[in-house]
Amino acid sequence: MLLTSMLAEINYTVLQGDTNIDISSIAFDSREVEKNGLFVAISGFKVDGHQFIAKAIALGAAAVLVEKDVKVEGPVTILKVDDTREAMAMAAASYYGHPTNNLDLIGITGTNGKTSTTYFVKSILEAAGRRVGVIGTIGAMIGTQTLKTKSTTPTTPESLHLQHMFADMAGSGVDYCVMEVSSHALSLKRAAASRFSAGIFTNLTPDHLELHRTMEEYFEAKASLFDLTSRFNVVNSDDLFGRRLIERLRDRDTKLVTYGIEQKADITASDIRYYEDYTTYAVHTPTGSITIQVNLPGSIYVYNSLAAVAWAYAHGIAVDHIAAGIRAVESIRGRLEVVYRDEERKIIVDFAHTEDSLEKALTTLRPYTKGRLILVFGVYAAPGDEGSGKRQAMAKVAADYSDIAVVTSDNPKDQDPDAIIAEVSAAIEAAGGTYCGIVDRREAIEHAIDISRKDDVILIAGKGHETTQVIGKTEVPFNEAEIVNEIMSGRR
Ligand SMILES: CC(=O)N[C@H]1[C@@H](OP(=O)(O)OP(=O)(O)OC[C@H]2O[C@@H](n3ccc(=O)[nH]c3=O)[C@H](O)[C@@H]2O)O[C@H](CO)[C@@H](O)[C@@H]1O[C@H](C)C(=O)N[C@@H](C)C(=O)N[C@H](CCC(=O)O)C(=O)O
Numbered sequence: 001m002l003l004t005s006m007l008a009e010i011n012y013t014v015l016q017g018d019t020n021i022d023i024s025s026i027a028f029d030s031r032e033v034e035k036n037g038l039f040v041a042i043s044g045f046k047v048d049g050h051q052f053i054a055k056a057i058a059l060g061a062a063a064v065l066v067e068k069d070v071k072v073e074g075p076v077t078i079l080k081v082d083d084t085r086e087a088m089a090m091a092a093a094s095y096y097g098h099p100t101n102n103l104d105l106i107g108i109t110g111t112n113g114k115t116s117t118t119y120f121v122k123s124i125l126e127a128a129g130r131r132v133g134v135i136g137t138i139g140a141m142i143g144t145q146t147l148k149t150k151s152t153t154p155t156t157p158e159s160l161h162l163q164h165m166f167a168d169m170a171g172s173g174v175d176y177c178v179m180e181v182s183s184h185a186l187s188l189k190r191a192a193a194s195r196f197s198a199g200i201f202t203n204l205t206p207d208h209l210e211l212h213r214t215m216e217e218y219f220e221a222k223a224s225l226f227d228l229t230s231r232f233n234v235v236n237s238d239d240l241f242g243r244r245l246i247e248r249l250r251d252r253d254t255k256l257v258t259y260g261i262e263q264k265a266d267i268t269a270s271d272i273r274y275y276e277d278y279t280t281y282a283v284h285t286p287t288g289s290i291t292i293q294v295n296l297p298g299s300i301y302v303y304n305s306l307a308a309v310a311w312a313y314a315h316g317i318a319v320d321h322i323a324a325g326i327r328a329v330e331s332i333r334g335r336l337e338v339v340y341r342d343e344e345r346k347i348i349v350d351f352a353h354t355e356d357s358l359e360k361a362l363t364t365l366r367p368y369t370k371g372r373l374i375l376v377f378g379v380y381a382a383p384g385d386e387g388s389g390k391r392q393a394m395a396k397v398a399a400d401y402s403d404i405a406v407v408t409s410d411n412p413k414d415q416d417p418d419a420i421i422a423e424v425s426a427a428i429e430a431a432g433g434t435y436c437g438i439v440d441r442r443e444a445i446e447h448a449i450d451i452s453r454k455d456d457v458i459l460i461a462g463k464g465h466e467t468t469q470v471i472g473k474t475e476v477p478f479n480e481a482e483i484v485n486e487i488m489s490g491r492r
C-alpha cells in the first residue's frame with residue numbers, strides 16, 4: 001500500500017525521505033519488521049521503541065513513524081506525529097481497509113462484567129440468526145471458531161492486531177462484533193480508529209490504578225469509549241459513575257438507553273428470584289415486559305444480562321430472541337464455574353480479582369452454602385500503593401464474607417509472594433477473619449479440600465479462565481479446573 005494512502009488521515013511532518021513509496025506491512029515491535037515495512041516507534045512504559053529504529057531498518061523497514069526527533073543514515077523515510085499509538089491505529093485501519101465500516105461494532109467497558117455481557121449480547125444475536133465475532137478476555141471468536149492469539153494478548157488487542165481481526169471478521173461474513181474495551185486500550189489508543197455503533201458501560205470500582213493513578217482518570221478513560229459511538233450508549237444507572245456518565249451523554253446525538261434495578265431507568269428488572277444455579281426476573285421496557293431466565297447465579301448476572309437486554313431492545317431485536325439468547329448462555333469459563341460437585345462439597349472457580357467482584361462472588365454463594373464458605377485467593381502483583389491498597393481491601397472482604405481464607409499466590413511476577421501473603425494475612429487477622437497462608441497455589445487448593453467438610457463450598461478466586469501463573473518472569477501452566485479434578489480423582 002502506498003505510504004501516503006496509509007497515512008491519509010494523519011497529520012505528520014516529514015523528517016526525511018520520500019513518502020511516495022510502497023509499504024508491505026506494519027510492525028510496532030522491531031523484531032517483527034518485514035522488508036519494506038513501516039515500523040512504528042512507541043515510547044513504552046519499560047523501554048523506548050525509538051531505541052530500536054536501527055534494528056528495524058536492518059530488518060528492512062522502509063519507513064518509520066516516530067513521536068520524537070530522530071535522524072538516521074540511509075534512504076529511509078522518517079515521519080513525525082504527535083502520538084505514535086494513535087497514528088498506528090489510524091494507519092492500521094487504512095491498511096486493512098477500514099473494516100469497522102462493514103461491521104456493527106459494540107464496545108463494552110466497565111471494571112467488571114464485560115466478559116459475560118459480551119457473551120449475552122453474542123447469544124442474543126445468534127438467537128436472532130446473526131453471525132457474530134467476539135474479542136475479549138477469554139479470546140477472540142468468529143461464530144464458534146476460536147481465533148489463534150498469543151497467551152499474552154490483552155483483553156483488547158493492540159490496534160494493529162485489532163484491525164486485522166476486524167478485517168478477518170468482515171471478510172468471513174460476520175455482521176456484528178461484540179468487543180470488551182479495557183481502560184488500558186482506551187488510554188493507549190488501541191481502539192482509536194474503530195467505528196463503534198454502540199457502547200455499554202457496566203460499572204466502575206477501583207482497579208488498574210497503577211496505570212490511571214486516580215479514579216477520576218480511570219473514569220475518564222472508560223468514558224472516552226462513548227466519544228466513539230454513533231447509535232446507542234447503554235449505561236447502568238445503579239452505578240455511581242454510570243450516573244455521572246448518563247449526565248454527560250444525555251444531550252448527545254447518540255441515543256442514550258439506561259438500565260437498572262434500583263434507580264430510575266429506561267430498562268428495569270423486577271420480581272427477581274434467585275436460585276442456586278440460575279435467576280429469573282421480569283424486564284420492563286417502554287414497550288412491554290419480558291420474562292428472563294439467566295443460567296448464572298446472583299445479582300451480578302442480573303445486571304450483566306440486563307445490559308445485554310437493554311442493548312438488544314434499543315437495537316430492535318424481537319423479545320423472543322432476547323429471552324432465548326440470555327437463556328442459551330449455560331456457563332462461562334471461569335465465571336462462578338462449578339468445576340467439581342459431589343454429595344459432600346462443591347468447588348467453584350471464579351475470576352473475581354477486585355474487592356467489589358470478590359464481595360459479589362462470596363455474597364452470591366452464601367445463601368446456598370449450608371456449611372462453610374472456604375475461599376482460596378491471592379492478590380495479584382500490582383506495584384506500590386495500588387498493590388498495598390488492593391491487598392488490604394481484598395483481605396477485608398475475605399475476612400467479612402468467608403469462613404476460612406486460604407491466602408495464596410496470584411501471578412506474583414517479580415514480587416515476593418511471601419511478602420504479599422504476609423500483608424494480606426495480617427489484614428485478615430486485623431479484620432477478625434480466619435486464615436492460613438500457603439504460597440504454592442496447588443497446595444493451597446489441596447489444603448482447602450483437606451479441611452472441607454460435608455456441605456462446605458470452596459471458592460477459588462482470581463484466575464478464572466486463565467491457564468497459567470506468572471512467577472518471576474516465567475509463565476507456568478496452571479489450569480484450575482483441571483487441577484481440582486486431578487486432585488479429586490486421586491482421592492476417589
Ligand atoms: C501496561 C501496558 O498496557 N503495556 C502495553 C505497552 O507495553 P510497554 O509500554 O511496557 O512496552 P515496552 O516493553 O516498554 O516496549 C515499548 C515498545 O518497544 C517495542 N520494542 C521492544 C523491544 C524490542 O526489542 N523492540 C521493540 O520494538 C515494543 O514492541 C513496544 O512497542 O505497550 C505494548 C505495545 O503496545 C503493549 O503490548 C503492552 O500491553 C501488554 C501486553 C499488557 O500486558 N497490557 C495489559 C496491562 C493490558 O493492556 N491490560 C488491559 C486490561 C484488562 C482488564 O480489563 O483487566 C487489557 O486490555 O488486557
Ligand SMILES: Nc1ncnc2c1ncn2[C@@H]1O[C@H](COP(=O)(O)OP(=O)(O)OP(=O)(O)O)[C@@H](O)[C@H]1O
Nearest residue numbers: 111112113114115116137300350351352357360361
Ligand atoms: N456486574 C458485576 N459487578 C461486580 N462484579 C462482577 C460483575 N460481573 C462480573 N463480576 C465479577 O468479576 C469477575 C470478572 O468478570 P468479567 O470477566 O465479566 O469482567 P471483565 O469486565 O471482563 O473483567 P476483566 O476486564 O478483568 O477481564 C467475575 O468472575 C465476577 O466475579
